[in-house]
Amino acid sequence: MIVQKLGANFNYVIATLLFCIGLFTVITKPNLIKKFMGLNIMEASVFLFIVSVGAVREGSAPIVVKGMEKGVQFVNPLPQALILTGIVVAVSTTALALALMIKLYEQCGTLDADELKGMEE
Amino acid sequence: MEVYDIRPLLAPLISLVCAVLIFWLGDNTFLRRLFSISSSVLKWMIVMSMFPASLRGVVYVTELLPFARGIGFILRVDALGMFFAVLSSTLWIITTVYAIGYMEGEHARKRFFAFFAICVSTTVGVAFAGNLFTLFVFYEMLTIATYPLVIHEETPDAMKAGRKYLVYTLTGGSLILFATAMTFYLAGTVTLSENGILSLQHGVNTLFFLFVLFIMGFGVKAAIMPLHGWLPSAMVAPTPVSALLHAVAVVKAGVFGITRIVYNVFGFHLIKQLVVHFSGVAISAGSLLALAAAITIIGGSLMALLQDDFKKRLAYSTISQLSYIVLGVALLAPSGAMGGIVHLANQAFMKITMFFVAGAIAKKTGKKYISQLHGIGFKMPITLATFTVASLGMIGLPPLAGFITKWYICLGALEAKQAVFVAIMLISSFLNAAYFLPIVYRGYFVKPVDGDTAVSEAHWTLLAPCIICALYVIALGLFADLPFVPLALAREAMTTFLR
Amino acid sequence: MAGVSGHFPILIVVVPLVGAALTPLIGHWRRRLCMPWAALVMLFTFAMTAFLGVRLSLHGPIGYHLGSWEPPFGIEIYFDYVAALTFVIALFGFLVIIFSKRYVEKELEEAKISTYYTLILLILAGMIGFVVTGDMFNLFVFLEIISLSGYALIAIGGEKLTAMAAFKYLLVGAISSLCVLLGVAFLYSITGTLNMRDISHMLTLTDATRVASVALALFIVGFAVKAAMFPLHIWLPDAHALAPSPVSALLSGLVVKTGIVGMIRVLFNVYRINGPLNYGPVLNIMAWLAGITIILGAFFAFFQNDIKMMFAYSTISNIGYIVMGLSLASYFGIVGGLIHVFNHALIKTTLFLCAGAIIYKTGYRKLADLQGIGKKMPITMGAIVIAAVSIVGIPPTAGFICKWFIILGAIEAGKPVLAGMLLLGSLFIVAYYVKIINAAFFREPVHEITEVDEAPASMLIPIVILAIGCLLMGVFAYAPLAFIRPAVTGFLR
Structure with missing residues (x-):
């Protein structure tokens, strides 16, 4: 029963799993780049979730073409537009983070969170 | 009768302007003195111009800036407020003269005089505050x-000492703020009224809690034990500050606040009904306050006995004397309240004389401890004479000012059928004698250690204020029943409050 | 709604945004023109917000439909009473830009100057957009604009620890943005719309309150990070203290407020938390956390000896005030919280600009080095005193009013203990501001001070304007109430 339910909503399950994996990585990994990769995984999971919200089984792309028959199921285009924006934001965040990490490495010579913590004092 | 008038605003504003001018141009000694003295005289004139009408029961009102329903800046000059304002503006003139002499050669005089002016401005603001909100603003x-x-x-x-002062007073201020908010919530207004704004329908326990909050808040500045700790340590300040602020403005603001709470927020009738039962014992708000006052009167006096530092002894004496006023108010009897209110003035003049003397001696001879004062009466006979007058007044010898107070408070205690407080007053008189008279004795009858008995008084700016205040102490006692004296104003206040 | 003025609601976002885009070009052409350009853009924006503010007070909220698409299909800009905050953002942004001129010339490499002004305009545009938008997804986008430019601005100074502070902020900030995005997704999945007023309406129809509650939790966590509420405040002290001072002023005065505005939008505009629907004890939890925030923020501030660090911790405790006021959800509480959004912005901007002036002039930022600074920079230190007295909440300055209202709100809501926590916190706050004032005025200088040596006029003028504002807003406290009262009445309807 539960398995069936999970199976039917496997996209949500995977989104949740990805979110948890990402969060785990962010919290536990000392290396800043790995931390940030964790964040990217979290972002991906959220995007997956949003796309799933608008998905329609057997739905086609929401593009109207000439001579299309009536009653065709479309997927909801709005979530797709949203994640497109979301991805742009995510990419710029990543770019900025990488730039910061380069700066950080130049300044402190390490990207290890524990070592950096020691340098703060 | 209420009359709209700009003068209640003008009175605090003028010393504020003075402060700004001093900050701006105060590096010049002449200008600084000019601003200080002229503004103090001007302020006194403004306050006094309202005095006769106030005696007739006229209430001057200025309303400013209402910024939320029921809350705004209201200045309202009733008899009690008038009393306090006259007191502080009169003493400001005298103290300014004294301070000019005393601060000669000290550092940062510009700052000193500017803040001095602000203090007096806010004190008059406290006196004229027409609602709790305004009162709190000026108080802080x-x-x-x-x-x-x-x-x-x-x-x-x-x-x-400054740190201690802030910790005590700001904590007290927070309590007042909280209590004020609570009052606003309960009564829907914070405007002081002649017969109180709260009523029993808010629940006895809530009201009692509120009362205790208020008393604890104002009790800090009124130096009710055990909230008095800041006052003796604040004596490190220059003497004019101790004199005006820690004998008049600051501490009296606390006592004045308590009076306002008892008569204008709760109201005479409500306080009388404010009795809570705590595990079978009935505690009434009035007797709780009176008890605290009585403990402070005796405790302060005992502590004063132990002090060798002249100013500290005066400080503890202040603590004990302030509670006379609180006791008078807390007795909830007409004569008691009148005695308390009139003691606002009497104590102020007596104590300020003493502080002036202490300052003059310290400035002239550098002696700050009582044990050093052998034969000071030979060197500074006039100074010590004024001190003697003031201490006799404190002890309550007729016909000096202190006697009037004690007479009325004892009368009030009898009216309230609480004769135990008469005993407290008598014990306290005895203790007063015990800690003031040795100074007088030592000054006049013990020969100086170095044998030098040549008369050398302090500068006239220091001496004249002492003499004037001492004369006041005599006058306040001798002419207590004339129409244009504090007592008449106190009587006017009482008749409106106890109606 | 005729002519150009009809488009002001979107222009106040677009103008600084376009201005930001043009700044690098102008910087490429003539580097010295960057600052006047940025100032001009902000002044223009400010004028438009002032116009809108007047309109708002006369005719009520202004709705603007992007491209004339009717909501819920199109994006809506909704200039309501909360959006009156844009006026403050534009004004302070303008002052900060003026202040930045000399500061940037001294502290930054020349190549970074145009980048700096670009980012400042971007962050201001983001904030204005964030406050006026009526669309949930736009809220997220503007939040990201603010955050990204914020991260970059913190690190722009290039000193040793700034990149670390920026990265810390970025990591926490990115997660919080994700929370917000996820919340938006949840709401969309149950309501099928992104327009705030529409969602609010749909929420009363749907029976998926559990999903809505999860989304609410995500929003609160996300915005609590931005607002630096305990226990999500860890990023703030470093970020605010290590950023260049004008940036600190913006971050502490305005950017943290976006978290607050986000909470207001979600709690009162979208969820109508006072309405019939029950979303669990969210407000209670927030109120208590706010109480802890106040006390802890003040407590930690006391043990700092770097003035900017003190101010940063002070921001945390003041955010506690605001959140407490809001989460009391009583009339006076919300009024107090909203007033403090404005007043704290005023006070904290003053403080950080003053700190900036001091650092610019002396290079010192430790309290021990700043002893006797009052003799050298009397105007700047005078402004600090006014702001300190304000933030402590001594009447009749700006900070007192909110304290009064929040305490009143706590009593009104039947939670006097919270009022007690607030008062306790404010006493702690006194303690460390007294430390600063004592050091500046009442202690002997450590470093030789011979004469009055003030910061340049372009720094002093914004400081003096803001300091006078701190006093005036205490005396004329009813001025912001003209906008706040109808806002709160709307929330509680």
Whole structure:
């Protein structure tokens, strides 16, 4: 029963799993780049979730073409537009983070969170 | 009868303007003195111009800036407020003269005089506050404006005293703020009224809690034990500060606040009904306050006996004397309240004389401890004579000012059928004698250690204020029943409150 | 709604945004023109917000439909009473830009100057957009604009620890943005719309309150990070203290407020938390956390000896005030919280600009080095005193009013203990501001001070304007109430 339910909503399950994996990585990994990769995984999971919200089984792309028959199921285009924006934001965040990490490495010579913590004092 | 008038605003404003001018141009000694003296005289004139009408029961009102329903800046000059304002503006003139002499050659005089002016401005604001909100605003401003004066010396001791002062008073202020908000919530208004704004329907327990909050809040500045700790340490301040602020403005603001709470927020009739039962014992708000006052009267006096530092002894004496006023108010009897209110003035003049003397002696001879004062009466006979007058007044010898107070408070205690407080007053008189008379004795009858008995009085700016205040002490006692004296104003206040 | 003025609601976002885009070009052409350009853009924006503010007070909220698409299909800009905050953002942004001129010339490499002004305009545009938008997804986008430019601005100074502070902020900030995005997704999945007023309406129809509650939790966590509420405040002290001072002023005065505005939008505009629907004890939890925030923020501030660090911790405790006021959800509480959004912005901007002036002039930022600074920079230190007295909440300055209202709100809501926590916190706050004032005025200088040596006029003028504002807003406290009262009445309807 539960398995069936999970199976039917496997996209949500995977989104949740990805979110948890990402969060785990962010919290536990000392290396800043790995931390940030964790964040990217979290972002991906959220995007997956949003796309799933608008998905329609057997739905086609929401593009109207000439001579299309009536009653065709479309997927909801709005979530797709949203994640497109979301991805742009995510990419710029990543770019900025990488730039910061380069700066950080130049300044402190390490990207290890524990070592950096020691340098703060 | 209420009359709209700009003068209640003008009175606090003028010393504020003075402060700004001093900050701006105060590096010049002449200008600084000019501003200080002229503004104090001007302020006194403004206050006094309202005095006759106030005696007839006229209430001047200025309303400003209402910024939320029921809350705004209201200045309202009733008899009690008038009383306090006359007191502080009169003493400001005298103290300004004294301060000019005393601060000669000290550092940061510009700062000193500017903040001095702000303090007096806020004190008059406290006196004229027409609602609790305005009262609180001025009360807190007073706290802040006094801080630079307390730490004027900038020594570690002074800084420590300043810190203590802020901790005590700001905590008290927070309690008042909380209580004010609660009052607003309960009564829907914070405007002081002649017969109180709260009523029993809010529940006895809530009201009692509120009362205790208020008393604890104002009790800090009124130095009710055990909230008195800041006052003796604040004595590191220069003497004019101790004199005006810690005998008149700051501490009296606390006592004045308590009076306002008892008569204008709760109201005479409500306080009488305010009795809670705590595990079978009935505690009434009035007797609780009176008890605290009685403990402070005796405790303060006993502590004063132990002090060798002249100013500290005066400080503990202040603590004990302030509670006379609180006791008078708490007795909830017409004569008691009148005695309490009139003691606002009497104590002020007596104590300020003493502080002036202490300052004059310290300035002239550098002696700050009572044990050093052998034969000071030979060197500074006039100074010590004024001190003698003031201490006899404190002890309550007729016909001096202190006698009037004690007479009325004892009368009030009898009216309230609480004769035990008569005994307290008598014990306290005895203790007063015990800690003041040795100073007088030592000054006049013990030969100086160095044998030098040549008369050398302090500068006239220091001496004249002592003499004037001492004369006041005599006059306040002798002419107590004339129409144009504090007592008449106190009577006017009482008749409206106890109606 | 005729002519150009009809488009002001979107222009106040677009103008600084376009201005930001043009700044690098102008910087490429003439580097010295960057600052006047940025100032001009902000002044223009400010004028438009002032116009809108007047309109708002006369005719009520202004709705603007992007491209004339009717909501819920199109994006809506909704200039309501909360959006009156844009006026403050534009004004302070303008002052900060003026202040930045000399500061940037001294502290930044020349190549970074145009980048700096670009980012400042971007962050201001983001904030204005964030406050006026009526669309949930736009809220997220503007939040990201603010955050990204914020991260970059913190690190722009290039000193040793700034990149670390920026990265810390970025990591926490990115997660919080994700929370917000996820919340938006949840709401969309149950309501099928992104327009705030529409969602609010749909929420009363749907029976998926559990999903809505989860989304609410995500929003609160996300915005609590931005607002630096305990226990999500860890990023703030470093970020605010290590950023260049004008940036600190913006971050502490305005950017943290976006978290607050986000909470207001979600709690009162979208969820109508006072309405019939029950979303669990969210407000209670927030109120208590706010109480802890106040006390802890003040407590930690006391043990700092770097003035900017003190101010940063002070921001945390003041955010506690605001959140407490809001989460009391009583009339006076919300009024107090909203007033403090404005007043704290005023006070904290003053403080950080003053700190900036001091650092610019002396290079010192430790309290021990700043002893006797009052003799050298009397105007700047005078402004600090006014702001300190304000933030402590001594009447009749700006900070007192909110304290009064929040305490009143706590009593009104039947939670006097919270009022007690607030008062206790404010006493702690006194303690450390007294430390600063004592050091500046009542202690002997450590470093030789011979004469009055003030910061340049372009720094002093914004400081003096703001300091006078701190006093005036205490005396004329009813001025912001003209906008706040109808806002709160709307929330509680």
